[in-house]
Amino acid sequence: MSSTNSSPPNRQRILDLADKQIDCTANEAEMAELESILIQNSDAQRTYLRYMLVHGQLASTNPAIPTDSPVLQPDQMSANNVRPNVSASRSFTWRKIAVTAMAASIIAVIAFYSRHESKPKTADIPASSPQWQTRQVAYRYDQRKPPIESIGTIGTDRNATGPHTLNVADETIDFQSPNGTNLQVLQNSIFGINSANGGVLYMGSVLAKSADESSPISVATSNIRVLGTGYKVRVLDKENIAVRADQDPVAVEARIRSPLYYLNFDSPDKSDRSTAVVYGSAATPTRGIVGEGAVNFDNSDNAIITFDEGMADAVGTGEMACSTGMSIELMFISRWSGDAFDYDELMRKEDGDYRFLLSFQNDNNVGKYAVPTVATGPCLSFGLHLAGFGYSELDVPLDGRNNRPHLSTITDGNPHHVVATYDSFSGRKRLYIDGRLCFETQFPVGTLILSGGSEPASIGNSKWQASEGFDGILDEVAFYDFALTPAEIRSHYRHASRGKPYFDSDVQPSTSRRWKPIANVASGTAEIFNDPSGRAINEDELAE
Numbered sequence: 001m002s003s004t005n006s007s008p009p010n011r012q013r014i015l016d017l018a019d020k021q022i023d024c025t026a027n028e029a030e031m032a033e034l035e036s037i038l039i040q041n042s043d044a045q046r047t048y049l050r051y052m053l054v055h056g057q058l059a060s061t062n063p064a065i066p067t068d069s070p071v072l073q074p075d076q077m078s079a080n081n082v083r084p085n086v087s088a089s090r091s092f093t094w095r096k097i098a099v100t101a102m103a104a105s106i107i108a109v110i111a112f113y114s115r116h117e118s119k120p121k122t123a124d125i126p127a128s129s130p131q132w133q134t135r136q137v138a139y140r141y142d143q144r145k146p147p148i149e150s151i152g153t154i155g156t157d158r159n160a161t162g163p164h165t166l167n168v169a170d171e172t173i174d175f176q177s178p179n180g181t182n183l184q185v186l187q188n189s190i191f192g193i194n195s196a197n198g199g200v201l202y203m204g205s206v207l208a209k210s211a212d213e214s215s216p217i218s219v220a221t222s223n224i225r226v227l228g229t230g231y232k233v234r235v236l237d238k239e240n241i242a243v244r245a246d247q248d249p250v251a252v253e254a255r256i257r258s259p260l261y262y263l264n265f266d267s268p269d270k271s272d273r274s275t276a277v278v279y280g281s282a283a284t285p286t287r288g289i290v291g292e293g294a295v296n297f298d299n300s301d302n303a304i305i306t307f308d309e310g311m312a313d314a315v316g317t318g319e320m321a322c323s324t325g326m327s328i329e330l331m332f333i334s335r336w337s338g339d340a341f342d343y344d345e346l347m348r349k350e351d352g353d354y355r356f357l358l359s360f361q362n363d364n365n366v367g368k369y370a371v372p373t374v375a376t377g378p379c380l381s382f383g384l385h386l387a388g389f390g391y392s393e394l395d396v397p398l399d400g401r402n403n404r405p406h407l408s409t410i411t412d413g414n415p416h417h418v419v420a421t422y423d424s425f426s427g428r429k430r431l432y433i434d435g436r437l438c439f440e441t442q443f444p445v446g447t448l449i450l451s452g453g454s455e456p457a458s459i460g461n462s463k464w465q466a467s468e469g470f471d472g473i474l475d476e477v478a479f480y481d482f483a484l485t486p487a488e489i490r491s492h493y494r495h496a497s498r499g500k501p502y503f504d505s506d507v508q509p510s511t512s513r514r515w516k517p518i519a520n521v522a523s524g525t526a527e528i529f530n531d532p533s534g535r536a537i538n539e540d541e542l543a544e
Helices: 011-022 028-040 042-058 094-116 130-139 486-497 539-543
Strands: 150-154 157-161 164-168 173-176 181-185 189-195 198-203 205-210 217-220 224-228 230-235 240-245 250-255 261-263 277-279 283-287 293-298 305-307 325-334 344-349 356-361 379-386 390-397 416-423 428-433 436-442 457-459 471-480 515-521 526-530 535-537
Touching: 011 028, 011 042, 028 042, 150 164, 150 189, 164 173, 181 189, 181 198, 181 217, 189 205, 198 205, 198 230, 205 217, 205 224, 224 230, 224 240, 240 250, 240 515, 261 305, 325 344, 325 356, 325 486, 344 471, 356 390, 379 416, 379 428, 390 428, 390 436, 416 486, 457 471, 515 526, 515 535
Parallel strands: 198 217
Antiparallel strands: 150 157, 150 173, 164 189, 173 181, 181 205, 189 198, 205 230, 217 224, 224 250, 230 240, 240 526, 250 515, 261 471, 277 305, 283 293, 293 471, 305 457, 325 416, 325 471, 344 356, 344 457, 356 379, 379 390, 416 428, 428 436, 526 535
């Protein structure tokens, strides 16, 4: 979106009056004041029209979480149902129709004065102009809800769809999938089922058994994965797990802590993998922030890069279908205006309501997606769909307060480093700028991500609405299917601020392999593994 639009000096008053109009609380004097402001100023008209059209488009859509809903704690979640009792309904009421009618009446008044007023400024940009039609769609969200397939039977739920988290208290819960996977989640456990052949253990113990010896079951923790046809996994404490093999040996693997995708824009194909990368005409090579190359985006519709390797047909599938964690990391030089309703996308994947995004926004929390709610103004937004909670955005106000950067700092012409993370093992959704944690919010431990699907990911713009072009330079774009740790983020920032790649020489920067073998547990035996380091330990080390 172009950043050349000006904002009226009394913009906040316009939005306040518009809010009262939407809520049906504006009195006659306030309505007259609003009409007077709009008649006298064309910039005010554009601000008002955009704001009202946004609310009109969103009137029949569902917000992610009502702003007055508290974040639920794990003990408030049902043992048989991951979804907390959070209402997401929002009907198209007669009040919305009344608001639309009132807005139409004011627009009619503006049109009347525009035809009869001699001042040029009141005849600016008619509502039917092609330019207005282009900008109008930039404020909508794709509310498609592709079907989520059944994963099997969980307890009394005979047709459970996933991802699905079990918070088990006093009883044992059984899971059975169509392919013969059988899991028994024991008392005092939290277990997330993210596929038909396995899941994620956050707390407690789980027994795994496969009816098909050729089809192993997967149970993962933060950095370790167990594969086999019959075994038990138990979380001993915050760092250690025990694995016991039953009839057959069990394979234990450690997570490869490298990005799924890493675009450094240095090599001829602009990637360290064979990702299908397509450049828009307004995304042009330039001198690198790190390394030889970077990409300049000119804030236009064609300022976009798309990449679609690893996409899949259904939500929850494909290489970008993260469930337990996600990180988006990049370097940028921003020329963002910070103006109202000017969006600058950094990265986005628009699979309907299961989108994820990282972008600069200033939209007065349109759609009530911000969790937690923050003050109106320019912000950096990290949007994600979490199972049981829906889509929401973590908005970092760029106000210079409480360890947060100011807009002027972000747009000072210097390179900056940003990382957005979500970690289901802690429930924390976070945003880091220049190596520092700037903002976070908390969800229940074990809350899984819903992402992935058929839509390509995009950098520098929204492929779904190509009117949110980034204005500036992007480099070193990395996407992970786990949450980077604060130590890893600080290390990456130190490297990048010196003009070096994020990774040490022994780290493979981009790979489709996610796990590496570390041990085999013999049948009838048990071993202990340290989860953070991903290595086997002995009982003497555990005692220390």
